[in-house]
Amino acid sequence: MNQATLSQLPDEPAPILPAVQPTLRSKRLRLRPFDISDARVVQLLAGDKEVAHNTRLIPHPYPDGLAEAWITSLPAIYEAGKGVSFAITLPAGDVIGSIGLMINSVDNHAEMGYWVGRPYWNHGYCTEAAQAVLKYAFDKLKLERVFANYLARNPASGRVLSKLGMTQEGCFRSHRFKHGQYEDLIVCGVLRKEFAAKKS
Numbered sequence: 001m002n003q004a005t006l007s008q009l010p011d012e013p014a015p016i017l018p019a020v021q022p023t024l025r026s027k028r029l030r031l032r033p034f035d036i037s038d039a040r041v042v043q044l045l046a047g048d049k050e051v052a053h054n055t056r057l058i059p060h061p062y063p064d065g066l067a068e069a070w071i072t073s074l075p076a077i078y079e080a081g082k083g084v085s086f087a088i089t090l091p092a093g094d095v096i097g098s099i100g101l102m103i104n105s106v107d108n109h110a111e112m113g114y115w116v117g118r119p120y121w122n123h124g125y126c127t128e129a130a131q132a133v134l135k136y137a138f139d140k141l142k143l144e145r146v147f148a149n150y151l152a153r154n155p156a157s158g159r160v161l162s163k164l165g166m167t168q169e170g171c172f173r174s175h176r177f178k179h180g181q182y183e184d185l186i187v188c189g190v191l192r193k194e195f196a197a198k199k200s
C-alpha cells in the first residue's frame with residue numbers, strides 16, 4: 001500500500017457511544033455498568049469450570065486479581081468508543097453474568113459476547129439480556145450488524161443466538177486453541193433490518 005492510498009483511507013468516525021453508559025432494563029433483568037465491588041462474584045461465577053469451558057476467552061483456573069483488572073479496564077474502552085460491557089443483574093441486585101459489545105465504528109458493527117453463571121442456566125436470562133443489548137445496539141447506537149460466535153461443541157449457545165434471530169454465517173475451522181485442542185467456531189449475525197422485522 002503506497003502513501004497515496006493511505007491518504008485516501010477514511011478517518012475513523014467519532015465514538016458512537018453516549019457520554020455516560022446507560023443502564024438497560026428488561027422484564028426480569030437490569031443491565032448496568034460493572035463496579036469494582038463486583039469483582040468477587042465475577043471471579044466466582046466466571047471461574048466455574050463449566051462456564052470457562054464453554055467460552056472462548058475465560059481462563060480456568062481464574063487467577064486472583066483478573067476480575068479487578070478487567071473491571072478497571074472497562075471505562076477506558078467505553079470512553080474510546082470501542083466497547084460496552086454490562087453486568088447482568090436480578091431485581092435484587094445479584095450479578096449473574098456479563099454481556100457486552102465490542103464495536104467497530106468504521107464498519108458500524110459489533111461483536112456481542114456473554115456468559116451467565118452456572119446457577120442461573122436454563123432460565124432464559126441469557127436470551128433476555130441479549131435481546132435488550134440488541135435493541136440498544138440497533139435502536140440507540142444505530143449499528144448495521146451485530147454478530148456473535150460460539151464453540152461448535154456448545155449447541156446451547158447456538159440456540160440462544162437462533163432465538164435472537166441470528167443467522168449462521170460460517171464456521172472458522174480449528175480457530176480457537178483451548179485446553180490443549182483446536183476448536184471450530186460458529187459465527188452468527190443479524191442485521192438491523194432483520195431485527196426490526198422480527199420485532200414487528
